[in-house]
Amino acid sequence: xxxxxxxxxxxxxxxxxxxxxxxxxxxxxxxxxxxxxxxxxxxxxxxxxxxxxxxxxxxxxxxxxxxxxxxxxxxxxxxxxxxxxxxxxxxxxxxxxxxxxxxxxxxxxxxxxxxxxxxxxxxxxxxxxxxxxxxxxxxxxxxxxxxxxxxxxxxxxxxxxxxxxxxxxxxxxxxxxxxxxxxxxxxxxxxxxxxxxxxxxxxxxxxxxxxxxxxxxxxxxxxxxxxxxxxxxxxxxxxxxxxxxxxxxxxxxxxxxxxxxxxxxxxxxxxxxxxxxxxxxxxxxxxxxxxxxxxxxxxxxxxxxxxxxxxxxxxxxxxxxxxxxxxxxxxxxxxxxxxxxxxxxxxxxxxxxxxxxxxxxxxxxxxxxxxxxxxxxxxxxxxxxxxxxxxxxxxxxxxxxxxxxxxxxxxxxxxxxxxxxxxxxxxxxxxxxxxxxxxxxxxxxxxxxxxxxxxxxxxxxxxxxxxxxxxxxxxxxxxxxxxxxxxxxxxxxxxxxxxxxxxxxxxxxxxxxxxxxxxxxxxxxxxxxxxxxxxxxxxxxxxxxxxxxxxxxxxxxxxxxxxxxxxxxxxxxxxxxxxxxxxxxxxxxxxxxxxxxxxxxxxxxxxxxxxxxxxxxxxxxxxxxxxxxxxxxxxxxxxxxxxxxxxxxxxxxxxxxxxxxxxxxxxxxxxxxxxxxxxxxxxxxxxxxxxxxxxxxx
Numbered sequence: 242x243x244x245x246x247x248x249x250x251x252x253x254x255x256x257x258x259x260x261x262x263x264x265x266x267x268x269x270x271x272x273x274x275x276x277x278x279x280x281x282x283x284x285x286x287x288x289x290x291x292x293x294x295x296x297x298x299x300x301x302x303x304x305x306x307x308x309x310x311x312x313x314x315x316x317x318x319x320x321x322x323x324x325x326x327x328x329x330x331x332x333x334x335x336x337x338x339x340x341x342x343x344x345x346x347x348x349x350x351x352x353x354x355x356x357x358x359x360x361x362x363x364x365x366x367x368x369x370x371x372x373x374x375x376x377x378x379x380x381x382x383x384x385x386x387x388x389x390x391x392x393x394x395x396x397x398x399x400x401x402x403x404x405x406x407x408x409x410x411x412x413x414x415x416x417x418x419x420x421x422x423x424x425x426x427x428x429x430x431x432x433x434x435x436x437x438x439x440x441x442x443x444x445x446x447x448x449x450x451x452x453x454x455x456x457x458x459x460x461x462x463x464x465x466x467x468x469x470x471x472x473x474x475x476x477x478x479x480x481x482x483x484x485x486x487x488x489x490x491x492x493x494x495x496x497x498x499x500x501x502x503x504x505x506x507x508x509x510x511x512x513x514x515x516x517x518x519x520x521x522x523x524x525x526x527x528x529x530x531x532x533x534x535x536x537x538x539x540x541x542x543x544x545x546x547x548x549x550x551x552x553x554x555x556x557x558x559x560x561x562x563x564x565x566x567x568x569x570x571x572x573x574x575x576x577x578x579x580x581x582x583x584x585x586x587x588x589x590x591x592x593x594x595x596x597x598x599x600x601x602x603x604x605x606x607x608x609x610x611x612x613x614x615x616x617x618x619x620x621x622x623x624x625x626x627x628x629x630x631x632x633x634x635x636x637x638x639x640x641x642x643x644x645x646x647x648x649x650x651x652x653x654x655x656x657x658x659x660x661x662x663x664x665x666x667x668x669x670x671x672x673x674x675x676x677x678x679x680x681x682x683x684x685x686x687x688x689x690x691x692x693x694x695x696x697x698x699x700x701x702x703x704x705x706x707x708x709x710x711x712x713x714x715x716x717x718x719x720x721x722x723x724x725x726x727x728x729x730x731x732x733x734x735x736x737x738x739x740x741x742x743x744x745x746x747x748x749x750x751x752x753x754x755x756x757x758x759x760x761x762x763x764x765x766x767x768x769x770x771x772x773x774x775x776x777x778x779x780x781x782x783x784x785x786x787x788x789x790x791x792x793x794x795x796x797x798x799x800x801x802x803x804x805x806x807x808x809x810x811x812x813x814x815x816x817x818x819x820x821x822x823x824x825x826x827x828x829x830x831x832x833x834x835x836x837x838x839x840x841x842x843x844x845x846x847x848x849x850x851x852x853x854x855x856x857x858x859x860x861x862x863x864x865x866x867x868x869x870x871x872x873x874x875x876x877x878x879x880x881x882x883x884x885x886x887x888x889x890x891x892x893x894x895x896x897x898x899x900x901x902x903x904x905x906x907x908x909x910x911x912x913x914x915x916x917x918x919x920x921x922x923x924x925x926x927x928x929x930x931x932x933x934x935x936x937x938x939x
Contacts, residue, residue: 280320281346293348307400307407309349318352320345322398322410324359325382331469333533334389334419340374340398340410342381357383358401361394361415369394373401391419417532422467424475424526424538425500428459428508431542435549435591442549442591442901447862449519452543455903456511456876456887459542463492463526464500467536475528477506481513482520482544483857488513492526510544511887511905518846518859518902519545546846547861548889548901549591554583554598560893561868562608562658562710563828565621566922567637568934569881570874572891573621574899575605584609584623586640587899589877589889595640603627607710608658611923612673614643614692622675622690624655630679632659632690632697649688649697653681653706657713660720661925664691664698664734674698676720676738678707687722687730687738700738702730711753711789711828711870711918712763716928721761723751729761729772745772748781753789753828755797756928757914760812762797764789769799771812780812789828789870792915793835793851800826800839807839807853820853828870830890831916832906833937840871840892846902861900869893870918875907875937885938908937 272284278291285292300310308315325339338359344351353376361370369392374383383398393416399409431453437443446452453459461477472494478487495505504526513522522544527537553560558578565573570589576582582605583598603625612634614620619637624630629652634643659675666672676689676698685702705724707713712723718734719741727750733741749765756762762771762780764787771780786802798809806819807829824841831837835851844865847858869892876886888907893899909916911932919926922935 279346280317281349293346296350305404305406306354316345317408318344318349319408322357322408324396324398324410324413327387327396327413327415329414331416331418331532332387333530334387334391334417336387336417336533337384338372338374338387338396338398339377339382339384341383342408344381351381354383354400356401357398358403359385359387359396359398360403361387361389361396363392363394374398387417389417391417393417418469418530418534420530421534421536422465422470422528422530423536424528425462425464425498426477426524426526426538426540427462427464427498428524428540428542429462431457437550437552440593442551444549444591446519446545446547449543449545452519452545453510454548455515455544455546457544459508459510461490461506461508461524462495462498463504463506463538464498464502465528466501467530468501469531470502471529471531472502475504475526477508478525478527479508479510479513480523480525481515482522483516484514486514487525515544515546515905516857518857518861519543519547546859546903548903550862550901551587551591551899553585553897553899558582558897559868559895560897560899561895562605562893563870563918563924564872564891564893564899565609565611565924566872566874566891567611567619570877571637571881572872572874572899573609573611573637574891574893575609575623576897577604577606578897579604582625584621584635584640586621586637589874589881590879591901594638597640599623599635599640601625601627601631601633603654606656607677608919608924610659610661610675610919610925611637612661612675612692612925614673618643620673620692622659622661624657624659624675624677626654626656628652628654628681630655630681630688632675632677632688634675634690634692644690644693645695647690647695647697649679649686649699651679651681651684651686651688651699653679653685655679656710657707657722658710658919658924658926660713660715660927661923662715662719662927662929663717664689665718666691666698666736676715677713678702678722678724680706680708685724687720687732689738698734698737700732700740709750709752712751714754714756714761714920714926714928716756721754721756723747723754723763725750727751727765729754729763731761745779752787753918755790755792755915756920757792757795758928762790762792762812764799769797769808769810771797780815782810782815782817784808786825788826789918791829791831791917792913793831793837793910794913798829798831798837800829807837807847807849809851809853818853820849820855822847827868827892828918830871830873830918831910831913832873832888832904833908833910833939834906835910835913836906838871838873838890838904840867840869840890842867844894844900846890848904848906861902865898866895867892868895872917872922872924873904873907873909874922883937888937907939909935911936
């Protein structure tokens with residue numbers, strides 16, 4: 242012993258110093274020597290009872306790192322060091338090493354040491370690897386990692402450099418396997434792409450041939466020839482396009498992959514991040530062997546958001562009108578090709594719904610709009626740019642006439658997309674009506690086809706022409722018309738149309754209008770404006786060539802042609818935020834969740850957050866000009882039933898093609914009062930249309 246110790250005894254349960262306690266020993270609970278009391282205690286000479294040691298700092302010199310001091314004497318603190326990991330057997334060359342210290346008695350405290358050490362020895366006793374074990378918890382556990390080549394070894398743990406007298410763990414016999422497993426990954430090739438032709442779409446993305454679609458479900462074959470695989474460890478991860486995160490998919494055992502062990506995974510690409518119009522996704526199979534070695538195999542697949550394009554008849558034709566989308570996803574789209582112009586009905590899969598497109602004798606500047614007629618069937622309202630003006634209502638199912646075409650008693654051509662809303666002529670004479678404007682001279686007129694009535698409703702204008710398609714909007718029994726005399730006329734219907742309020746004067750000819758219950762808004766070639774419908778202060782902001790605005794909540798959202806920015810502004814406060822687009826666009830479409838879609842005049846698509854941060858963008862096809870504002874729909878089955886999943890953005894271009902782009906925010910934002918050109922997917926232009934019918938499943 243380093244010095245003579247003094248001992249403290251306890252009588253009964255009364256402690257004279259610290260927390261000393263009687264320790265049971267011998268048959269009668271008495272002791273003769275310290276050896277009778279075991280570790281962490283000694284025999285008190287006065288009454289032959291065992292006393293617990295109490296740690297103190299009385300030892301000089303100080304005790305060693307693995308010892309404790311009690312009454313000027315040093316004793317071993319630890320009974321053992323136990324290697325918790327790895328267990329004896331096969332391990333990988335970078336396996337975790339965990340060791341735990343255990344004190345000689347429960348009343349002797351654990352001390353946190355800066356580190357322990359492991360050592361790996363070969364069969365001849367030489368050191369193959371050694372390293373630090375750092376504190377890894379409060380239970381005396383220390384951890385590190387092996388770094389050793391393949392082979393058979395003995396591993397143990399102790400204090401740094403294994404000093405003489407310090408505790409050392411028992412040896413653990415390990416065999417190190419450093420061969421990582423390998424995997425094959427085969428997603429196959431995209432097949433079955435249609436190449437266009439009469440009545441058929443072209444599924445190909447010319448900038449990324451044979452690409453999978455953003456909403457494809459891909460069956461992936463995985464294989465490995467490794468014999469010691471942990472079969473439950475195999476996973477498939479798909480890294481998206483320009484994405485920081487990957488998505489995991491479950492695997493199941495299969496056969497036929499050309500390897501000794503096979504798995505199959507079903508990867509729904511719609512669940513994978515994709516922050517571009519097209520790009521490469523990386524599919525990675527991972528797994529570990531029984532030694533813990535982790536291996537992987539990868540393959541890349543091209544993926545595009547371009548669902549299909551559809552060349553419409555009467556080429557060369559242009560499409561400047563916004564397409565309308567029916568209740569079962571049919572897209573009604575009109576061309577501008579002079580007397581050869583047509584109105585077509587295209588199913589969600591890109592095929593024809595009508596046997597032949599309908600020719601109404603003239604080009605379409607006005608977008609088609611969809612109503613309910615008398616409620617029995619979907620009705621398509623078409624207004625060709627012909628003189629004298631003729632108003633058409635066609636059955637959505639086959640393009641046949643739903644009513645006799647109505648020829649208003651006026652001259653002039655029609656350019657404005659029709660407002661679809663109810664008009665009341667008398668107490669019982671309430672009809673769905675398609676209202677537009679005939680640009681005759683001198684009899685400029687607001688005209689309506691009232692479904693089922695053989696004559697039109699008319700109201701003469703006062704010398705101005707409505708030359709831009711988006712300048713007729715309204716609600717039941719109310720219409721707003723912006724003409725080229727820089728005025729917005731408000732009409733009311735009671736038996737016929739009549740002026741209902743003083744004109745609102747704009748600084749420039751209106752390009753198009755948007756409406757809320759409180760505001761009539763729009764844009765000119767040099768400004769964005771909003772007039773109160775009852776009382777309040779008008780709003781106007783100078784902008785170069787702004788698009789027709791939409792509403793996102795109570796804010797206007799549009800693009801401008803100076804910095805080519807997207808702009809979100811509040812007409813009450815004037816607060817304004819921007820996000821760069823780099824190109825002029827048509828009217829933005831606010832999708833579900835406030836995610837806004839802009840289509841550039843260069844055939845680019847830009848998708849922005851509500852705060853106008855870009856999510857993704859890309860060009861669908863180069864050297865194409867777009868004037869058509871986009872429309873949007875939910876995911877659809879082949880029968881037109883709504884499904885969950887990505888939606889489809891539709892627009893036309895000057896090459897006579899209808900573009901279908903897969904987007905992640907299906908449907909319009911039904912919480913916004915005017916989320917797109919002519920407000921809703923049916924292009925009704927009516928504030929009375931219930932937007933809840935356009936809700937999509939996420």
